Every structure is written in structure tokens, then in C-alpha cells.
Amino acid sequence: MARRMGARDTLGIAAAAIGLLAAGVTAAGAIIAVKFARQVVTPPTSRVEDVRISAVDLASGEVVLAASDDSRMRGRYGFWFEHESGHVRLGDVVAEDARLVRRRIERVDFGRFDRAARGRVNGWYHLGPWELGHAYENVVVETALGPAPAWFVPAEGGSDRWIIQVHGRGAKRQEGLRAVEPAWEAGWNTLLVSYRNDGEAPESEDRRYGLGGTEWADVVAATRYAIEHGAERIVLMGWSMGGAIVLQSVLRSEEVRERLVAVVLDSPAIDWVDILRFQGEALGFPRGLGDVVSRLIGGPWSGGLTGLAAPIDVTDLDPVARADEFDMPMLLMHSVDDGFVPIDGSRRLAEARPDLIEFEVFEGARHTKLWNHDPERWTGLLRGWLERSAEGPERIQEEAEIVG
Structure with missing residues (x-):
């Protein structure tokens, strides 16, 4: 059940917003920083299926994926699809060009892989x-x-x-x-x-x-x-x-x-400061946003924005x-x-x-x-x-x- 926002949270939001604006962060930048900060500390409930499936040939045991950093990786991987209702084991790359990557299918564990349109590569490989x-x-x-x-x-x-x-x-x-x-x-x-x-x-x-x-x-x-x-x-x-x-x-x-x-x-x-900088830039956020997020999750009034029970001073970690x-x-x-x-x-x-x-x-x-x-x-x-x-x-x- 979601926690209701009280007066202390409202004051916290106001104080954090004032602090961000005082630090020279624009209103738009503050919104992005808050969203990013919440994402950092909130456990994900779902994962993005960021690899497009172009073709599946179960008879030959191969799949064709849209080319990306993940789909090009050498080696063996797990692959989730249809919102984690399906799972296969992918073998190494068979062939690739600028647009597509062909990989071996080692095993279909469950789900209709032949009907899947998107999925995500997972390094776990073993399910249990x-x-x-x-x-x-x-x-x-x-x-x-x-x-x-x-x-x-x-x-x-x-x-x-x-x-x-x-x-x-x-x-x-x-x-x-x-x-x-x-x-x-x-x-x-x-x-x-x-x-x-x-x-x-x-x-x-x-x-x-x-x-x-x-x-x-x-x-x-x-x-x-x-x-x-x-x-x-x-x-x-x-x-x-x-x-x-x-x-x-x-x-x-x-x-x-x-x-x-x-x-x-x-x-x-x-x-963590370095990680937040890197990930912020990788997501296309303005340069320096990672430093803002570090200050935000460590601020004394940030709980109302991030949901944290206590601030996290990343320098202490x-x-x-x-x-x-x-x-x-x-x-x-x-x-x-x-x-x-x-x-x-x-x-x-x-x-x-x-x-x-x-x-x-x-x-x-x-x-x-x-x-x-x-x-x-x-x-x-x-x-x-x-x-x-x-x-x-x-x-x-x-x-x-x-x-x-």
C-alpha cells in the first residue's frame, strides 16, 4: 500500500526543490534529477525488453535479432521475452552485419519464442x-x-x-x-x-x-x-x-x-558518484546531472522526493x-x-x-x-x-x- 504524503514530506519536497534551484539547476533539470534519483533507489518491478526479434527459426535453431551492444555480445546468455513469461538460452553469434545479428538457440525453456517480438539479454543463463x-x-x-x-x-x-x-x-x-x-x-x-x-x-x-x-x-x-x-x-x-x-x-x-x-x-x-555521472550521460541527461542526483539522495529533506527513509551520503560508501x-x-x-x-x-x-x-x-x-x-x-x-x-x-x- 502506498504511503500517504504528510506535511513533513511536503516540506521536504519544497526544501529539496529550493536547494536544487539554488544550486543552479533549472526547473526542468530538477524534474529530471528527481526522476533519476527515484529510479536509482527504487527496486525495479519490470525490465525493459530492449532487443527486437526479427525472426525465429526453431527448425534450424537460430534467431535473428536487431543489432545492438547486447545482441552482439559473444558467449552464452539467457533471454527473457513476453514480459518474462518466456525464456530461452542463446548461444554464440553465428553471423552479423550493421543491422542484424544471427545467434544460435540452445534451448527454449518456456513460452512461445516463435511468436515473440522483443526481449532482453540476461547474463544469468542458469535458472536455478x-x-x-x-x-x-x-x-x-x-x-x-x-x-x-x-x-x-x-x-x-x-x-x-x-x-x-x-x-x-x-x-x-x-x-x-x-x-x-x-x-x-x-x-x-x-x-x-x-x-x-x-x-x-x-x-x-x-x-x-x-x-x-x-x-x-x-x-x-x-x-x-x-x-x-x-x-x-x-x-x-x-x-x-x-x-x-x-x-x-x-x-x-x-x-x-x-x-x-x-x-x-x-x-x-x-x-557511486562516478556511476551516477556515467549512467546519467548514457541516458542522454545533461552533463553533471549525476552530481545533482548524488546531492539529492543525500540531502536531509530528500525523503519526500525519493521515498528514502534516511538520506544516502554516497561519499560515505x-x-x-x-x-x-x-x-x-x-x-x-x-x-x-x-x-x-x-x-x-x-x-x-x-x-x-x-x-x-x-x-x-x-x-x-x-x-x-x-x-x-x-x-x-x-x-x-x-x-x-x-x-x-x-x-x-x-x-x-x-x-x-x-x-x-
């Missing part, structure tokens, strides 16, 4: 742990807001080593399924968790993202669950905004650091500024062609702590699609990292010194 060929359990992590569903995939023969997967903004647990196989091969249990406002875990009162500033508490709960179930060594892995969540949990919780031996980050959200507080090795993977979260923040974090961070740069992969683009390299990096992490952070450091 039941597809991986390993035993798994549906479990529940007790958070401060209530029970949050999770998947647990145990290593063969059992293990006291756990890797906890934290998905990104607008995603769900399926995002981390690509990491299960290399973790299983390295002898690690995998816990794929949900967190507040992701559509599976309990909602917060404001039903808004905290960009890592609130969700980290649910990672603490997941860590507690792992320890209560026998974890002696823990690795946290975060995807996109999940990376921001993981880093905030490390910085803010001694409980998380107690048995943490390493961190893995895939296309992480490091610098910058891990580079607190890089000297980290003391565990990190594997950081990012693509120069990300297209959504610029690689610059990852570069700065890696440069701030070269003694701890192994920085692996990919080319040609878009956001959180490193596995899809180059599964052999990505899988080898993660499996090797976990094999070394099984021996503790000292082993990872020894390897880094040898390579260096």
Missing part, C-alpha cells in the same frame, strides 16, 4: 541450482527484517569452507549460479543469498535500496548463518551493487571479518577512501567495456591496495557478463583463487608476491 547437477537445499537466513530465502550447494563430502554469493541491483540469487561449479570443484560450499527489497527477502519500511549502506546487515546475517552451520573459512563474493554491499559489510562488521579469508568482486559498484582498513586479499574482475558501471572505480581501488588486490581486466564483456564472454578464463580465475583461499590469506599473498 537444480540445473547444475549437484545436491542443493532451500534454506532460510534469519535477518533483522525477517527470514530471507537462500540456496545452499554443499561441496562433495562436506566442507568447512563457504563462499557467500551476493547478487546485484535488480538481480536475484540466480546471478551467482555461474560461480557454483568452480566453487564446487575447489571444495567450497556455496550460499546464494537474498537481501532486503530484492523481491525475495523481506522489505524494509521504505522499500528502497541503500546502495550498500543498509543491505550490508543482511550479509552479516548470512555470515552468521554460515558460521552456525560449520563455516571456518568464508569468502564473500559480490556482483555489481552486491560488491558494494560486500565491501560495506567488511568495513562495518567485526563479525563478518572474524572468519573471512578473501573477497571476490565481479563488476563491482565502487564509486566509497571504499577507496577507506582502503587502508582492508586486510584480506581480493580478486577484482571488471571489463573495460562494462557499459553500466565504469571500470574507473575498480582501477582506483586496485591502485590503492596493490598489496591485497589481484585486478583482472576483461575486454569485450559487458556488465556482470564476464563468465558469459570468457567462461574458461573467468572460471579458472575463481577456481584458482578459491583453491589458494582454502589455505588461508597467507597463501594468496605468497602467490601474489611470486607473480609480482
Whole structure:
């Protein structure tokens, strides 16, 4: 049920509007900034089907898509269509020109693909742990807001080593399924968790993202669950905004650091100011709008505009500024062609702590699609990292010194 606007909200809107105008933002610019700010912190309820389907030939097992950055991507992907009522697995590109891209169809999971007109490419590929060929359990992590569903995939023969997967903004647990196989091969249990406002875990009162500033508490709960179930060594892995969540949990919780031996980050959200600038320009908004949005969601009177229960000071979420507080090795993977979260923040974090961070740069992969683009390299990096992490952070450091 929508919350009714009260006098305090009205004052907040007025104060925020005055603040934007005082900062030199036009009335039109203020409207755009408010819309963008709300979009940033509001969990999406639907996704844009931005790829046009030109032809589907189920007999030959091929589909022709309108050419775009997404449809041209090399590798294997999931593809949702008809407002997520249908799903297929797409194989690699067969042929392309300036207008069209022909791809293999690996499998139609459900829906009438032959009748679909539009869809969207998804990097998840796997729909659930039941597809991986390993035993798994549906479990529940007790958070401060209530029970949050999770998947647990145990290593063969059992293990006291756990890797906890934290998905990104607008995603769900399926995002981390690509990491299960290399973790299983390295002898690690995998816990794929949900967190507040992701559509599976309990909602917060404001039903808004905290960009890592609130969700980290649910990672603490997941860590507690792992320890209560026998974890002696823990690795946290975060995807996109999940990376921001993981880093905030490390910085803010001694409980998380107690048995943490390493961190893995895939296309992480490091610098929110930089991300908002990049995304604003990518959407065709006026230059500098990202800075306005950063001030807006951090303003004391912005709740009436964004729906946030408390302001988000994005500068407080910058891990580079607190890089000297980290003391565990990190594997950081990012693509120069990300297209959504610029690689610059990852570069700065890696440069701030070269003694701890192994920085692996990919080319040609878009956001959180490193596995899809180059599964052999990505899988080898993660499996090797976990094999070394099984021996503790000292082993990872020894390897880094040898390579260096």
C-alpha cells in the first residue's frame, strides 16, 4: 500500500526543490534529477525488453535479432521475452552485419519464442541450482527484517569452507549460479543469498535500496548463518551493487571479518558518484546531472522526493577512501567495456591496495557478463583463487608476491 504524503514530506519536497534551484539547476533539470534519483533507489518491478526479434527459426535453431551492444555480445546468455513469461538460452553469434545479428538457440525453456517480438539479454543463463547437477537445499537466513530465502550447494563430502554469493541491483540469487561449479570443484560450499527489497527477502519500511549502506546487515546475517552451520573459512563474493554491499559489510562488521579469508568482486559498484555521472550521460541527461542526483539522495529533506527513509551520503560508501582498513586479499574482475558501471572505480581501488588486490581486466564483456564472454578464463580465475583461499590469506599473498 502506498504511503500517504504528510506535511513533513511536503516540506521536504519544497526544501529539496529550493536547494536544487539554488544550486543552479533549472526547473526542468530538477524534474529530471528527481526522476533519476527515484529510479536509482527504487527496486525495479519490470525490465525493459530492449532487443527486437526479427525472426525465429526453431527448425534450424537460430534467431535473428536487431543489432545492438547486447545482441552482439559473444558467449552464452539467457533471454527473457513476453514480459518474462518466456525464456530461452542463446548461444554464440553465428553471423552479423550493421543491422542484424544471427545467434544460435540452445534451448527454449518456456513460452512461445516463435511468436515473440522483443526481449532482453540476461547474463544469468542458469535458472536455478537444480540445473547444475549437484545436491542443493532451500534454506532460510534469519535477518533483522525477517527470514530471507537462500540456496545452499554443499561441496562433495562436506566442507568447512563457504563462499557467500551476493547478487546485484535488480538481480536475484540466480546471478551467482555461474560461480557454483568452480566453487564446487575447489571444495567450497556455496550460499546464494537474498537481501532486503530484492523481491525475495523481506522489505524494509521504505522499500528502497541503500546502495550498500543498509543491505550490508543482511550479509552479516548470512555470515552468521554460515558460521552456525560449520563455516571456518568464508569468502564473500559480490556482483555489481552486491560488491558494494560486500565491501560495506567488511568495513562495518567485526563479525563478518572474524572468519573471512578473501573477497571476490565481479563488476563491482565502487564509486557511486562516478556511476551516477556515467549512467546519467548514457541516458542522454545533461552533463553533471549525476552530481545533482548524488546531492539529492543525500540531502536531509530528500525523503519526500525519493521515498528514502534516511538520506544516502554516497561519499560515505566509497571504499577507496577507506582502503587502508582492508586486510584480506581480493580478486577484482571488471571489463573495460562494462557499459553500466565504469571500470574507473575498480582501477582506483586496485591502485590503492596493490598489496591485497589481484585486478583482472576483461575486454569485450559487458556488465556482470564476464563468465558469459570468457567462461574458461573467468572460471579458472575463481577456481584458482578459491583453491589458494582454502589455505588461508597467507597463501594468496605468497602467490601474489611470486607473480609480482
